[in-house]
Amino acid sequence: MPKMTIAEALRQGIREEMQRDKCVFCLGEDIGVPGGFGGAFTVTLGLSDEFGHERILDTPISEIGIAGVAIGAAMAGMRPIADVQYGDFLFCMMDQLANQAAKMTYMSAGTVKVPMVMRAPVGATGRGSQHAQSLEAFFTHIPGLKVLAPSTAYDAKGLLKSAVRDDNPVLIFEHKLLYGSKGGRAEKGALSPVGFVPEEEYLVPIGKGIVRREGKDVTIVGKLLTVYRALEAADQLAQIGIEAEVIDPRTLIPLDKELIYESVRKTGRLVLVEEDNLTNGWAAELAALAVDECFYWLDAPVKRVSAPDTPVPFAPPMEKFYVPSVQRIIEVVKSIF
């Protein structure tokens, strides 16, 4: 079984879906330009040589247009995979995603479908406030969208393929420090996890989370980069006798709630880790769910490890303070024992 980075796995997934279905195509900025980057993080590198420039469609810098064209093409029978260079630019196309893509099926009483994928890189990586936000939770608040957050190469490919085949608008959030982009697009300080990816066809179902590490004392739920931070924290906590269970939901909408409840009912403690602002966030929602459904099993307050309620700062000491660290996770876990 070959080992791949997440960028390579996504590329392989896109390639397979485009080979399988002629209605699948990619659009975005700088995704297929000869001599270009293959998208901001190399995911589509080389695909225009294989599929041509009609199916790897370079767009103007027009985020409203990218989203609008993807929606219109999807409603008329295509299966677009749109690419936004940085997740922050999703705000430029917010009307198209929130008012159009998310509502067409509903407003048509289920007669119109919008089978589109929008891929967006997130995460703080030394780029200041406008190329750094983790916006995935924002989009979980819009009924009609599905929201994915793969953190391994296996899941990235399997979820992307499921997303392409889904009849709803699906947003896939990818973390810049997890891609494993190479060459000039490599990220300083990246984790770049490499994982086994089967050569044979497989899908990862939308809506299924996974236990990344088993433990009996506390449940830690993270997503994207914070899954890895949580795993590292769990290893260190084990040295002082605390066995943490680490859950990666993989899909934020629909959420595999039962997987989380089951774990919390076992451990009695819940810590949620997100690289996003604290207030009204994803962790807050999960905490509310856990209190609703697992109250009588809880032995300690539910804790959130989030970014502060500030824009993402630029200078490395501040950025390091902003992003939840392994140390912060450990401290918070210890505080509930």
Added chain:
Amino acid sequence: MAEPIEVLGNGKMLSMYRTMFMIRRFEDRVNELYMQGQIPSTLHLYVGQEAVAVGVCTNLDKDDYITSTHRPHGHAIAKGVSIKSIMAELYGKKTGCCQGKGGSMHVGDIQVGMFPAIAIVGANIPITAGAALACKFIHPGKVAVSFFGDGASNEGAFHEGLNMAAIWNLPAVFVCENNLYAASTPFTTTFKIKDVSERAAAYGMLGEIVDGNDVIAVYNAAKKATERARAGQGPTLLECKTYRQCGHSRSDPRGYRTKEEEAEWIKRDPILLLAERLLSEGNETSEDIKRIEDQVNVDIEGAIVFAKESPDTEPSDTLQHVYYG
């Protein structure tokens, strides 16, 4: 100068008259029912602009696509959405074209090529480019048509959508219904240029101006534009100069324009203009026209009865159709 009438057979002329009259009658009746409190919500009526929807849609097949706006009843009727299902939708009934999930501003029916109408100004324009891209890839010979107002052409979405349609040479027609007011704001307040169609040149696209109250002129211009699109010769920006005879929405007393201006435009009412030409240049008699109108009235009253007698939605229907399938 009036467009030559010979290009159209009398059958098509009468059919266009019938549809225009149906839109007018539909809107007039809907307005009355709204004032009586029978129809909930708000309304944006198409009175005075009928020649645009009908002149354009007479060139379209069922599987060509249209996108519309917050003022969509005329487009829906012209594209062939059943008046029963539109009326029922306005009443919020389960038999409505959106089963009560859309309402006045979102009517549509994908079975006849109309997406749910899009009530965010200008947002339908890039979506039309996307539908046109799908036509180019998988439905060769089909076109996507976008209806929007002069106000929409000041949105960023207009710029992005037209530019993308132009660079990819997409089979799209962008129909700007310039009715001189964006809600209450006069055209000259928000445009430094005289005509919206001037903007086409900025995208390397063909721009045309047509008298939007002359259905034959609209028909002919749209025929050229759709034929060009179908033949792979790219998109057109078609500006139809017209006038909204009613207010922008409910309870708009129209204090921002003069009664004289309104009277001038009403003299050039598109339905009146076509009726005059049918009588003077066609072979029709006023009895023929009256027969059409009577039948339309019967159909519309039937649609109202259908809507009133249709079942209400269930509260729990709210939870359906958030996701497809």
